[in-house]
Amino acid sequence: MKATLLALTLILSLSMGQIVQAKTLTENEISGLQDSPTVTEIAQNTASITIGQAADLVTQWLNAKSRIFASPFDREIVLNLTTGKLCADTLKAIDFLIQNNSHYEYGVQKVESIEQFAASGNKATIQVKVTEDTTLYSNGKVSESSFNTKTVRYNLENWDGIWKIANSQVLN
Structure with a gap:
């Protein structure tokens, strides 16, 4: 044959x-x-990410921030959810908070709406409106507090089959 x-x-x-x-x-x-x-x-x-999966990843990040930026300062979750610049910047922020006897506490953290989304290959970008209630404590006292809704652009990348947040930028 x-x-x-x-x-x-x-x-x-x-x-x-x-x-x-x-x-x-x-x-x-x-x-x-x-x-x-x-x-x-x-x-x-090489499977692309859907808009729902991208929004879920951002929600996971928001929910994890209370464990990342307060004792015990969970670095493992940083490595699981982020890569690139966001990963490096977050690990530096943890070190800064520890050295300065500081931490964050969070109230409401919510993706209000998805403004834009695009994906191609192993990269994607999602722009969302996020509401966050954030309080920074230094030496046991409130140092700074905010409650606002802002537009944030998250750049996502696929590494070894896992989508992670590579960078974020507050637009307003």
Whole structure:
């Protein structure tokens, strides 16, 4: 039986960039691919995020802030939810709070509405209106307090199949 050659392009995501690798396979090789864990993993890792999943990630971040910015200052959750600039800045903020005998307490934290959303490949951006009730304590006393609704843009990135917040920017 004459084997027909077919072209199959697999897209592999690696760290910061993407590499496209092409391989010509025979029909027999292709029929065995459907059960391949590599193909399944690639499909899962390149899946785009939905608007609902992006909003859920922002909500998880908001809910985690009370555990991140107050004792015991949970760094593990920072690493699970963030990457890049937001991760580095948050870890520095924790160190600053500890060194200055300070912490935050939160009341209402809520995504009020989703203003904009876009996703492409392993990156996405969601712009939301967020209401937060925040109080900063220094040496056991209220240092600063605010209750407001603001528009925040969150940049999201997919790392090893996990969506994380890479950066955020308050727009007003």
